[in-house]
Amino acid sequence: MLDSVIIAEKQNTQLFPLQQESHVRCDQCAIRNLSLCRAVQSLEIRKYMALGTTFSVSAKHNLFTQGEAASHIYIITQGIARLYKMLPDGRRQIVGFALPGDILGINQGESFSVSADAITNLTACCFSKQRYFEFIMDKPHILQELLTLTKNELSLAQEQIVLLGQRSAEERVAAFILGLRNRMKRSQHLSVTIPLMMSRQDIADYLGLTTETISRTLSKLMKSRLILIVPDGVRILNLQRLYELVAG
């Protein structure tokens, strides 16, 4: 089985803050068809695997920080990370949550323009950014795939702009739950229960609200029987009405 998955399964063992391991094994990777790696062709895969190393961090540790030299990229295989920007006075805006299959750092220039923390224990494939780009530079089929991924990210960012610019607290929270649900069904099998691995503070900083407002709004959605708040997540009771809220 894939090395990185084995590491991730030891959820209860204490991981070091940061671990680099052996080469990656794309041929058996669970998220390969979700990520850029799916564009790497059979003939190229041996060389590709030689470039990457498996990598893990335990929950709450930092992967990289805004301003740092962006020397590596990470393809998440297990776990969830938050990507955020800090203002000098301490305000924080989370620009996205990264799930398995997502690539961190590939859209950064010389230095990172965002910071990233592991929310859960996290495993990833780690590549030298320079070597990675040398590898894909002359391979149009991979460049095109990367372009497609970047376009999708841009499209998500624009949806987030609409959300933050126009939507009420209730609409934001509903959109957040549904958005998470949509992204989960990409990898895992779909369930009416959406696990929320991040804290209320994380959700607040993602939606441009406060923890109190998140809490109140979830309570409100529960009182109106759209969701049920369960330990570490929410259960969707009325999917259609949630969608109607978001369509607004």
Added chain:
Amino acid sequence: MLDSVIIAEKQNTQLFPLQQESHVRCDQCAIRNLSLCRAVQSLEIRKYMALGTTFSVSAKHNLFTQGEAASHIYIITQGIARLYKMLPDGRRQIVGFALPGDILGINQGESFSVSADAITNLTACCFSKQRYFEFIMDKPHILQELLTLTKNELSLAQEQIVLLGQRSAEERVAAFILGLRNRMKRSQHLSVTIPLMMSRQDIADYLGLTTETISRTLSKLMKSRLILIVPDGVRILNLQRLYELVAG
């Protein structure tokens, strides 16, 4: 001189809502080195020019609408456009203003995910999206340039997310003025007077505020001597204090 520029100079003549003209002339184009076109090499330029037609729309007319099949891309040579998304209930979020050198439609999938209107009279180079992609598909140097442009757009979108999620009205307006200033100096020579070609409503829908709040905030910035409101624009009186506001 470049055809499209000649057309644009007839600012006072009535343009048809939409005009398609002759082939583009990249060799003398004023914005070529600002846009994707700079990556097109000498040997390729003849074929590239044959692909595009010059295009113009007069102020306030629509270029394309959210949901429409995205069959063409437009590289703006003169004028300014707004890109926006509408919610079913009429709320509008402007996701960006496009200036000369910007490319519209290249990051859209099958159908446009945003709408675009000309704010001023506008000229652009118009390409069939399919033919354009056929042309660049096997040219890694152009794909890389396109990827870089898309990354920059993503980065701008993330800045906008921080602005909408965390910043006060005063910070948003200051950031808007400075952001416009930065993008203007890319093409035009720099001036302390920033022309605001768009309406207060456009600014409001871009910053997630109301026209009244824009108006009040500009007045406030004028009272505190950071800017001077002039016809169709603002004059920056205290650049440093504006920057301090945005650093927040």
Added chain:
DNA sequence: CGCGACTTTGAGCTATCTCAACAGCAGTGG
């Protein structure tokens, strides 16, 4: 059991919105 971190709930506050009036200006037509 008790501590600390996170979440929920309450109560009052404030930035921004809403609604409304008015001002400036361009175009129109008498």
Added chain:
DNA sequence: CCACTGCTGTTGAGATAGCTCAAAGTCGCG
């Protein structure tokens, strides 16, 4: 040349969604 109309922008006054501050509840963990 001057009403008149329509459109955009400004200003005021009151309303409100979400924020702040505070207290109490919950849960995991030593």
